[in-house]
Amino acid sequence: MTSVDTMSGESLRNAMVDRIAADHAGKGLILRPEVEAALRTVPRDLFTPGLPLEEAYDADASVLKKVRGAETVSSVSAPYLIAEMIGQAANALGGLDGAHMLEVGSGGYNASLLRELVGPSGSVTTVDIDPEITRRASACLAAAGYHDVTVICADAEHPIEPIRRYDLIIVTVGAWDIPPAWRDQLTDDGVLVVPLRTFGMTRSWALRRSGDRLVSESRRQCGFVSMQGDGAHEMRYLDIADGVHLRLDEDQGVDHDPAVVGALLGQPREEAWAGLSLPPVTVLGDLDLWLATRLTRETHFVVLSAQATAVSSGIVAPGWRFGTPATLDDDATFAYRSALRWTDRRFDLGAYAHGPAAAAAATRMVEHMRVWVDAGKPTPRLHVCPAHTPDGDLPNGAVLDKRHSRLVLTFTPEEKGTP
Ligand SMILES: C[S@@+](CC[C@H](N)C(=O)[O-])C[C@H]1O[C@@H](n2cnc3c(N)ncnc32)[C@H](O)[C@@H]1O
Structure with a gap:
């Protein structure tokens, strides 16, 4: 050198x-x-x-990709x-x-x-x-x-x-x-x-x-x-439009026709807003886990990911294009956490929805966001327990059964500062 x-x-x-x-x-x-x-x-x-x-010295890039x-x-x-x-x-x-x-x-x-x-x-x-x-x-x-x-x-x-x-x-x-x-x-x-x-x-x-x-x-x-x-564990994808995918991770029984869901994106959307004014350091990754644990009790929880071109063309406007909480109801109504709405360096949270019950789906998602903020933005805690652990010995939270473990997500009120 x-x-x-x-x-x-x-x-x-x-x-x-x-x-x-x-x-x-x-x-x-x-x-x-x-x-x-x-x-x-x-x-x-x-x-x-x-x-x-x-x-080599790009702080944000992974390099030498093997495909x-x-x-x-x-x-x-x-x-x-x-x-x-x-x-x-x-x-x-x-x-x-x-x-x-x-x-x-x-x-x-x-x-x-x-x-x-x-x-x-x-x-x-x-x-x-x-x-x-x-x-x-x-x-x-x-x-x-x-x-x-x-x-x-x-x-x-x-x-x-x-x-x-x-x-x-x-x-x-x-x-x-x-x-x-x-x-x-x-x-x-x-x-x-x-x-x-x-x-x-x-x-x-x-x-x-x-x-x-x-x-x-x-x-x-x-x-x-x-x-x-x-x-290894395969993720399932539903390709609902050009550059727009839904990720299904937990062996969910979702059998919607992707073309039907995709066609809804072409129809006018309903919006709902939480009416909040949050500071930029708010950890929305925590909110997204909160939404997953709540929405999964009510409907199919899925994750929306989108190529940059799909966002710039306006087909979808997700909160985070690499993985945004979304729901897919049995009647194909589709809702997701939307891009943030900024005012004077603070932002509001919202949801966009398409389909027969769009207004209700967007409102339901936003209601969970409001509850998270009102509860002091609780932070997720993950407990990994052996697969044989009986229900009664698990912490009180959302349980995900994997191959070797029972994972439980609980939430605690936000501590001072990020740990
Ligand atoms: C993102 S790269 C690791 C980056 C690395 N730590 C660095 O310093 O930049 C992930 C690596 O995990 C390896 N990998 C995938 N499955 C694995 C497994 N079951 N056991 C061990 N390594 C695995 C892949 O071959 C790949 O090289």
Whole structure:
């Protein structure tokens, strides 16, 4: 590498970290000083071979995507998200110095940051199911001078050999369930940070082990490529219009004709507004889980996702085009959380609906939003219990039965500041 390249790499790296710090501040999060120092130290460009420096240091982009068919199966994750997830882990453990940790999903960059953070008395092991990825990660780690990261090729659905326990497991691939191996490989009060799909929406949860259960301490909004191997779980999609999809995640019995639902989008829409004035840092990812747990009792809860072109053409105007809460009634009435309505840097929440009972569906959704705000914007807490747990031993909340676990979402009144 020439000195000119080194200079520009370093200044681009510092600009990337400045942007991550500003992004954290905008979300009401704190970028821990040691995480910031690690981000300023590790040369990300050594983990993105062949990419221009500007792309290697884009704070918001996942890069080096490996695609199979229409699906991305691997990437080097976006730096802002890696920083948020490491922050979740460090907050839960009160710092990472001396921690023994396992990363699921390799790339090398995240493992190097963690290697910096755990220090000489800690250890980092990273596992990936894809031999091409572990080969590349090993080569990049060696090139960057990180010789003491253990790289393993295996399906992390199962216990990782040699069997041992970790203070921290960070999963960097989208999971639908928590395999028992992850819980069992944690120390007694160890922490699992995992992007987990519930109701078709992914959050990075920091979960602390307590016996045979895990309970969340924080959550962040995120998106990840899906887990492969024995833990893979297919999502169903209804393509209702050009670039507009409904995601069905929990093996729901929805058998609507997508063309019928799509045709409704061409008809005039009904709107309902909550009449609120909320500050920009309001965590709408929490509201969306609240809506899922409430609406699922009343109708089919689905998630709307839309291409940018579908939004710009005006077919749909969702709150978040990568995954917005929506409902599909038996008569095909379709409603979703709409784009926000801004006035003087504050916003109102609304719903748009199409179909025979559109006005009622939009009003129903907005009513749940109002209740969430009136209740003090409760935050979700995720409890992961073993599959055999009887109903009577579950916390009181919305239960999702997965393959290995019974997940329960409860809500607690909003704490001061984001955890
Ligand atoms: C987003 S990438 C990981 C990014 C990486 N941590 C980094 O530093 O940028 C997700 C990886 O998870 C891997 N993966 C998917 N299913 C897996 C499984 N069952 N066990 C282990 N790795 C898996 C994929 O091969 C892919 O490389």
